[in-house]
Amino acid sequence: MARLHGKRAIITGGGNGIGAAAAMLFVREGAQVAILDTDREAGERAAAAAEAEGGEVLFLQADVSEPEDVEDAIDEAAGTFGGLDVLYNNAGGAAPRDGSFLDIPLEEFWRTVSVDLYGTFLASRIAVPYIQEAGGGAVINTASIRALKGTRGADAYSAAKGGIVALTRAMALQCGPLGIRVNAIAPGAVLTDRTRGLGMTDEIDPQWRVAPGQPLEVAELAVFLASDEASLVNGAIIPADGGGAAF
Template sequence: MGSLDGKRAIITGGGNGIGAAAAILFAQEGAEVAILEIDRAAGERSAAAAEAAGGTCLFIECDIAQPEAVEAAVGQAVERFGGLNVLYNNAGGATAHDGSLVDMPLEEFWRTISVDLYGSFLTGRFALPHIKASGGGSIINTTSIRAMKGTSGADAYSAAKGGIVALTKAMALQWGPQGIRVNAIAPGPVLTERTRGLGMTEEPGAQWGGVRPGQPEEVAAMALFLASDAAAYVNGAIIPVDGGAAAF
């Protein structure tokens, strides 16, 4: 038996990196998985990998910063699977245009807020009624250790991820009594397609106290725990998965 047998899950940004690793792992552990991804090629590739691993996976092309698109995508997943138990808000990230607030293009700030914070708000808004109707479940948001310690060079990303911390705690307070746990994972430096493109390598980073970069699968393992019934007493938590980087 898998730890997610009988669960129906949505993973945003499931085409690459942590989201793709989570889609495969959730499917292997028995969940029916819907990947919401703006990149069609990546989403289809990830869904095929999850299916090849022995699971059930549906790809839905979706821009999570667009309310109508998110509502339709959530509805499509619920119609296909007959309910919803887990939402993993993984989509997000910064670009090379992020930096100091006095230097970054203004549109970069709003792009980051739209995808990271507003996108998590929207998916939660449309998924929550279905999770409640299915008898409860788990919402997993994605923040960052940049929201837990002062770092330089990504002010838009830090602001968006700080907002997710506050949103997670507010949601947990409101929905925990109704059987819906809301927690957030705070990854440290993780080697993904996106971060490699921004210059991250496998070498330990001085900015993170000499901690090695993590692998997507190491973060996906925490998402699996939070999605499962083993985390039934975990609500409102912000959990670093960072090799200790937030301690420095």
């Protein structure tokens, strides 16, 4: 039987990169999937690609930093699927204007925190009651290698992802008794269309001392954490970085 057979999942930021790869894998493993993204064109493209795997896929345009958007989208997904079992908080990312805390534009700091950290908080706050009603399930958050070690050049992103690490552990304590596992994936450098646009290549990065990963490699870990195979995994922050955090 497929690893996610019968599970109903939401993937935020599912239009591109890791999110789009996860949507495809979740459907392949038997889940119904709702993709949330601000980019309608990308979201619809990702939904069509995932649906080609033979499952039910729903695209909902939403900005995870806007409470009304998130509530409407999650309510619609849960209503369409008849419930919710999995939330994958994948939306977020650093931006070209991120940098040192000494000179990063103030609006860039708040933009990053509002999407990455606040967006994770909002989606979890709204989705967890549905998951509890379904009898339990999983929440998967997205941290970063930058939350696990000191790095240069993306202090807003590092702060937001560090907040997600702390939030994940707090949520796990509260949600565990409800039958809901809450874990976080901490990717290292991953080669996506966005990171290519920021200048990343497939060469070994001197900062991380490893070559970038591929979206599917991170998405495979998300499938595991969403599945019943991860029944004993709660409150974990799992690196997916080729060993970058170890150096």
